[in-house]
Amino acid sequence: MKLNYTLQSIKLKSEWFDDLGRKKNVYQKITYKGLNLYFQFYKFRLHNQENEHTFISSISLLRKETGYSTEEVFELLKKMKSAKIIDINNVSRWDYLIDQDGSVKDKEILIITATDSIPTFSKNEEGFYIYVPLKLFEKYKEAGLSEKYYALYCLIAKWSNNIERKMFMKIEKIAKHLVFDKDYVNKMIYEMNRNYFMSSYRKSRKNDFGYSFEHHLLTSTIEKDVESFLTSHKENIEKLIKRIDKKKQKKQAANIEDEMDTVEEQEEPVKQVQEVKWGFGKKKQDNWGSKRSIH
The missing domain is CATH 1.10.10.10 (Winged helix-like DNA-binding domain superfamily/Winged helix DNA-binding domain)
Structure with missing residues (x-):
């Protein structure tokens, strides 16, 4: 069964990609695979929760959506927790997800909360953010x-x-x-x-x-x-x-x-500055490719 994103788009904190010199930013801590895993959470989002960025899944289900191995997903979750962008609410210690044979319990239910997120529906925004159109990433995937x-x-x-x-x-x-x-x-x-x-x-x-x-x-x-x-x-x-x-x-x-x-x-190089925030916009009907295909 193909799972769809539960939101058309989300906002990502701009500082995740800041240049911190010798220090690693959030993206560099979690790598591109961790970023992808973060986006895949939004296929498992729970509606009507106190924190709107709450997800219920398992390593097995996340493995299926990402194509990563069980061990990779487990290690990425640890990196994301260490980078302070998620909490796993029902697991207090990582060894609880390891069985007596040393294998990862990939079927265990995980309740995950994004802790460094920006409210999707709130009008009171703080700081700069990156507008992430999850629907567009599906087009990337279709294009290979x-x-x-x-x-x-x-x-x-x-x-x-x-x-x-x-x-x-x-x-x-x-x-x-x-x-x-x-x-x-x-x-x-x-x-x-x-x-x-x-x-x-x-x-x-x-x-x-x-x-x-x-x-x-x-x-x-x-x-x-x-x-x-x-x-x-x-x-x-x-x-x-x-x-x-x-x-x-x-x-x-x-x-x-x-x-x-x-x-x-x-006349001279344009100075790159973040002068305005991106507006989230309103939901609109997606008629991708009905008149013109871009592939």
Whole structure:
């Protein structure tokens, strides 16, 4: 049986992806697999609870949703507890989940509460947050993109939280933040563009400032939002992918930053700041692909 997310979208604390220098942020403590596991909790969310981010599941069920091993899920839960983003309300000690043979009790019911969450329905918000459209991640999965792309989305969304709604960051820096290989991030940017989930540009700067790189995310599965994104970015995306594919056919190495379209110049680098919060928005009917498929 396929389980669906019980919410269309959630809010994630922006500070989970802060650059803390030598200290690890929440994302780096739990890794991309822990982030994915956190999102999968929302397929097991209990409604009408004191804490709206309360879930009932088991290691066995979480293993099925993530594809991770029993031992991996167990260790990820421990990392998430250590990072102070969850509590397991009915388990006070980890050894209670180990049987006499040393195996993990994967069928035990777990009541999990997200302890570092942002209220989904409250109008009183504190701090910055990342808007996470869980429905869009289903589209990622259908396109064959792994859970690593959820982390990429969150990082780009965090640094797109500005008036221009776009992120300025080189691939090398993205890789460092996400603890991914630079060449793999290069491939990820290509795949995000190829599947019309993102549009990437290179912008030249005046006064010998070189180039800045812009990434515009698709953040919704709602038909009118998809149409608006495609109207603005489809031409750029297809030109970029055509250049990369041409090099692939010739078996030439391609750095996607070198292949991006160069757009208008600017006087100086745009300072990346988080000036506004993302609004959660209202629930709207999802008519993904009824008029245009982006795959």
